[in-house]
Amino acid sequence: MIAKFFAAGGALEKAIPGFQARQPQIEMAEAVFDAINTETQLVVEAGTGTGKTFAYLVPALVSGKKTIISTGSKNLQEQLYHRDLPLMMDALGFTGRVALLKGRANYLCLDRLSRQITESHGTHVDPTLLSQLVKIRSWSSSTRTGDLGECDEIAEDSPVIPTITSTNDNCMGKDCPSYEDCFVVKARRKAMEADVVVVNHHLFLADLAIKETGFGELIPEAEVFVFDEAHQMPDIASQYFGQSLTSRQIQELAKDIEIGYRTEAKDMRQLQKTADRLSQAASDLRIVMGEPGFRGNWREAIKSPAIERELTRLNDAFDLAHEVLKLALGRSQLLDSAFERTTLLRARLERLCDTSITGYSYWYECTPRHFGLHITPLSVAEKFREQIQQQQGAWIFTSATLAVDDDFSHFSNRLGLEPKRQFSLESPFDYQQQALLCVPRFLPEPNSFGTADRLVDMLASVIEGNNGRCFFLCTSHQMVRDLAEGFRAKLDLPVLVQGETTKQKLLAEYLERGNALLIATGAFWEGVDVRGQALSCVIIDKLPFTAPDDPLLKARIEDCRLRGGDPFSQVQIPDAVITLKQGVGRLIRDKQDKGVLVICDNRLVTRHYGAVFLRSLPPIPRTRDLIGVGQFLSAVNGKQEPVHSDDQHSEA
CATH class of the missing domain: 3.40.50.300 (P-loop containing nucleotide triphosphate hydrolases)
Structure with missing residues (x-):
């Protein structure tokens, strides 16, 4: 049935100039179609040049089932959504709805933009920052998606981006004054209604791990899950099934408390003191943690008297923030949200300091200005297997690199997979x-x-x-x-x-x-x-x-x-x-x-x-x-x- 689309004179040849069917591509497409119909797991290593993208897109679109396609990177995600998917839709006459969904850090947050513009008119004005904010505000009135990747006015690594995007920690959800115009909410609604949704592994696994508000409802509705560049999945899953606390999160919390003080609670000078204490405690802990570019054992590091001392100071700073923000409850949505984040981050720090719980790796990493503390489960197989069993449907994993000496167990065991079929397709290259x-x-x-x-x-x-x-x-x-x-x-x-x-x-x-x-x-x-x-x-x-x-x-x-x-x-x-x-x-x-x-x-x-x-x-x-x-x-x-x-x- 599926082979006819790839065959000479078939739909793909008619729609794509120079298209030539390749036997490995047809084999893969038939295996994907079978996995979709039988709601089973499939693992396929498709050598470079096999044409694996078309081999999973055709059966997914033909099936008529709601499909989530997850890719290894944002670049691949955009290529799939803007180039490969439209090509296949035209070739097959597919009339369903498709959506591209990225993590919230890619979308402009209107509320945080307006707060930053208000704040930047204060005494500590950085002219470059202000001019970027003005350009983004101008762009925000014409963009339909709010995807900052489409804004040519700012570089992809611009320091302004974290200040005008939200995180799970600082998003105010339905309490946000800009909720109805929120680009993240709009993107998710579109994804909820779509027949095919293109995401990336980080977003997919973040959702599995924390069931983020709004997106958590999206995954159970899908019946087909396709993972391209699947070899990356085990390591990314490890990150999301653990817990982390970073100095960046603490600095962003301090910044929001400061903005709340300057814009909405000017009579509460303790807020400024609280923000300074948090920011200073994070910086001091970073200094005693050693060289940048280093990953170390947190269980060992925590025994150091210097680190122990700075952790106590950070804990005290969280306690102060908790007490002061409790007094400000009801004054401002931003400060209410900061109170919730303080409670969350304080609990996370407490968990990170209890390294006696077995079954996890405790580690830390340093960049020149920041640190991250992490707890990672030794194995994600059990958790991932549970998710698959809850969701049911067809789960398809493909990449050019999955097998080691023709053996897939290394990959499958790490994710707890039980594939009905797993096989390699050789590259057509000579x-x-x-x-x-x-x-x-x-x-x-x-x-x-x-x-x-x-x-x-x-x-x-x-x-x-x-x-x-x-x-x-x-x-x-x-x-x-x-x-x-x-x-x-x-x-x-x-x-x-x-x-x-x-x-x-x-x-x-x-x-x-x-x-x-x-x-x-x-x-x-x-x-x-x-x-x-x-x-x-x-x-x-x-x-x-x-x-x-x-x-x-x-x-x-x-x-x-x-x-x-x-x-x-x-x-x-x-x-x-x-x-x-x-x-x-x-x-x-x-x-x-x-x-x-x-x-x-x-x-x-x-x-x-x-x-x-x-x-x-x-x-x-x-x-x-x-x-x-x-x-x-x-x-x-x-x-x-x-x-x-x-x-x-x-x-x-």
Whole structure:
């Protein structure tokens, strides 16, 4: 039944110029259709180029059932909603209603905007902030959605955004004077009435975990749940099934108390004192927590006398806020809301300080100005399984990277899934002709002193010979910095570095330059789609094992041990394999793409587990010879016939 839409002369061929049916795509579409009809779970690994988006959209739209599609990022969410979904609706003649729903931090809060404008006319005026607020107010009168992503007047990372958007903590709900015009409420109403709703994993899991007002009613009505980029789900679920307290939440609470004092309760000077105490206590705690960029064990940290002292001060500040705000109840909706948040955050701090409760990981993280305290369940399988059982319906999970050595248990077990079917569909790309994988000889040992300098010396000529057009993916920010310094001293090509500007600007500059080396970590390992010869070389510094001191990894290792398992083979290797597959996936994005993958880690050939990594990657011819890499890239760049090195398939 479903195959006819994809077949020659079918609906998709008629609607999409150049569309060609692919057998793996049809197989996946039929499996999705079957899961929808039988209300079962399905897990599908669909290799790059399979066309998985159409393979789940067609059966979902044809089924006529209410569908929620969750994606891994806002970018993918927008691409699906604005490009792929309209295309499929036209092709299939689908007349149902569709909606895009993002988290509330993406929508302008009219009440907070008006408060900020009032506040910014006070004594502490920042002219830049005021001019941005005026531009946003002007935009707010013409926008239909209130989605700040559509406002060209402000940068996506503008510091003004947190001040004019709401959070679960500070939203006043139906008590808000702007409730009837609220963009979040409008977006949710639209989603409630829609047949297909496009969300992202963070929003979906936040809703499952806390049943946010308004959106909590949306999920039970759906009958089909599709998760694209599903490999991200277990880690995101861990975040939402735990609890967190951040200095940002405390600072925002203090700011709202101050605004309430300045605008609506000017006679209550204690409010200013309360706001100052909260803000100062959060800052002082941040100072004693150590270096930025660090994740640590909260159970250990809490034993430090300095941290214990600052926690007592923070607790006292919450107590004062609670007493003062209680006196202000009924004076102002903003202060009433602040009283509720104070009660909530005070209780959360108390819970975070009781590290004796087992079954959780207690950890903290620091940025230069902020901290976060977190409790994360060791396993989310039970909670997620409960949610699926409550909702019923069809649950479909797909990504290009779910299996480890053709085994799905790592993914399925982490979410407590019991799929009726789970299978892999191979990519249609001809990796034998399109790519070459090199694990160079004479590599330094991972983490040894001077690794970055050695890699710069080994690989500079390869990058230069390819005229840039290269991603160097790293497993740490330190390696990014060290390589950037080394390559900038050695190469005449542009060297672009993650962290020096936003991801979008970096990618745009990379494409514009046409001859750049881009050095990056985490954010560039997945979700980046550079087609054609703009990217013909991807280098990876080492196998992406999570740092052993990572508190979340420690928690999962502990959980695995408690269950009598082997953490290295059941937790660390599968995690690293999935991440490596994502990084490798940046290279070949199209049937015309050609390029070389260089992985600078001897363990692929010297350790027994290296075979698990290699078997999990696409079938790419292998070499250990960097001269062969240079020849292959010369051929790709049109300088000679393609050459695969003689010793391919040797030790690698």
